[in-house]
Amino acid sequence: MDQQGEKQKMTFDEIFYWLRENDSKKLEVLWQKADAVRQDRVGDAVYLRGLIETSNICRRNCLYCGIRAGNQQPERYRLSFAELLDTARLAKKLNYGTIVIQSGEDWGIDAEDIANVIRQIKKNTELTITLSLGERSEADYRLWLEAGANRYLLRFETSNLQLFNAIHPPFNRDFGSRLEILQLLREIGYEVGSGVMAGIPGQSWADLARDIRSFAELDLDMIGCGPFLPHPQTPLGQLFEIDSKTGLSKPGPLTPKQKQFCEQCKIPILASDEQVTVDENLPFKVIALSRLVCPSANIPSTTAVATLDPDRGRLLGLSRGANVIMPNLTPMKYRKMYEIYPNKAASFELPEETHAEAVRQITELGRIVGQGAGTSPQFVNRRSKTS
Numbered sequence: 001m002d003q004q005g006e007k008q009k010m011t012f013d014e015i016f017y018w019l020r021e022n023d024s025k026k027l028e029v030l031w032q033k034a035d036a037v038r039q040d041r042v043g044d045a046v047y048l049r050g051l052i053e054t055s056n057i058c059r060r061n062c063l064y065c066g067i068r069a070g071n072q073q074p075e076r077y078r079l080s081f082a083e084l085l086d087t088a089r090l091a092k093k094l095n096y097g098t099i100v101i102q103s104g105e106d107w108g109i110d111a112e113d114i115a116n117v118i119r120q121i122k123k124n125t126e127l128t129i130t131l132s133l134g135e136r137s138e139a140d141y142r143l144w145l146e147a148g149a150n151r152y153l154l155r156f157e158t159s160n161l162q163l164f165n166a167i168h169p170p171f172n173r174d175f176g177s178r179l180e181i182l183q184l185l186r187e188i189g190y191e192v193g194s195g196v197m198a199g200i201p202g203q204s205w206a207d208l209a210r211d212i213r214s215f216a217e218l219d220l221d222m223i224g225c226g227p228f229l230p231h232p233q234t235p236l237g238q239l240f241e242i243d244s245k246t247g248l249s250k251p252g253p254l255t256p257k258q259k260q261f262c263e264q265c266k267i268p269i270l271a272s273d274e275q276v277t278v279d280e281n282l283p284f285k286v287i288a289l290s291r292l293v294c295p296s297a298n299i300p301s302t303t304a305v306a307t308l309d310p311d312r313g314r315l316l317g318l319s320r321g322a323n324v325i326m327p328n329l330t331p332m333k334y335r336k337m338y339e340i341y342p343n344k345a346a347s348f349e350l351p352e353e354t355h356a357e358a359v360r361q362i363t364e365l366g367r368i369v370g371q372g373a374g375t376s377p378q379f380v381n382r383r384s385k386t387s
């Protein structure tokens with residue numbers, strides 16, 4: 001069965017059904033299906049991507065994100081050229097094939113400086129480079145690709161435009177919608193990744209089913225998703241009170257205060273059974289369904305999933321459809337400052353420890369550590385068709 005045929009097998013109704021299923025016996029079927037497709041399409045290798053959080057400076061004011069411009073609390077940092085290059089060298093030393101350079105939307109980093117650092121990293125390490133630097137101009141994306149970048153990650157967060165606009169206040173530079181940007185990145189030659197948060201206030205189960213279906217329509221090479229985790233220094237985190245035991249927002253009908261806020265910000269107001277609620281199964285449902293709609297994509301068991309369940313989250317993600325993990329290589333002194341959501345998993349582990357633990361977990365699962373770039377078969381197939 002080709003990729004296209006397989007993708008069309010999952011209908012909106014099926015996705016919706018699985019999202020709403022909570023019987024753990026029945027969910028076993030979903031986990032097993034996703035694991036079988038994972039093994040068949042991308043094999044037993046688990047690829048490690050070294051994550052470098054290069055700057056927490058951000059011009060945007062997204063209502064959910066801990067490094068939003070309006071949050072005065074985190075001390076702001078930006079890695080120097082030498083720190084970034086040294087971290088890339090460390091990745092090489094630890095035998096990573098790929099690094100992911102991520103930051104807030106930091107307009108203080110000149111596009112040409114980023115291009116220079118990409119060239120130096122390529123020259124010194126030959127690592128595959130993934131960028132995740134937010135919305136930028138076509139000229140910048142082209143410049144970085146020519147300098148040697150290979151992949152770009154930009155989550156569209158939700159396909160519900162009303163909700164997207166409500167939680168991403170307008171900004172004076174407009175590069176078009178994220179879906180348009182993803183299309184552009186694809187056209188100019190990047191391997192492209194995207195994804196959503198699951199459980200954003202105002203996100204309905206039908207929205208999330210549409211999000212997942214759109215992964216197939218967008219023909220993504222990489223799909224990274226995670227649960228929405230309320231951050232107390234953000235408008236959404238303050239409003240949606242956190243259950244101290246689970247770290248999640250409490251389910252149930254909106255309080256008058258929440259309702260008023262949603263009305264003001266134009267966040268859709270939903271009945272409590274329509275609202276996506278984050279529970280222990282939700283992140284895995286999203287991973288498993290992503291695998292079923294995009295069988296040959298690279299799919300990480302993300303840090304947000306591990307944050308929700310520090311003991312087993314990452315492993316469960318890998319056995320329910322994921323084939324990638326992204327250990328954090330950011331220099332230790334900056335870790336605490338890149339708090340997009342609270343209690344980020346493994347924030348204080350040294351890169352060597354994080355790496356050893358990742359290898360241990362992969363071995364425990366009977367899987368193997370992927371070697372080299374680990375380009376998604378999806379991208380390779382598309383390339384071979386167009387060339």
Ligand code: 5AD
Nearest residue numbers: 064065155197227228229231340341
């Ligand atoms: N909870 C969960 N995920 C978040 N992100 C940002 N803030 C939060 C939060 N509070 C995610 C967004 C972004 C990615 C880098 O981190 O999806 O694209």
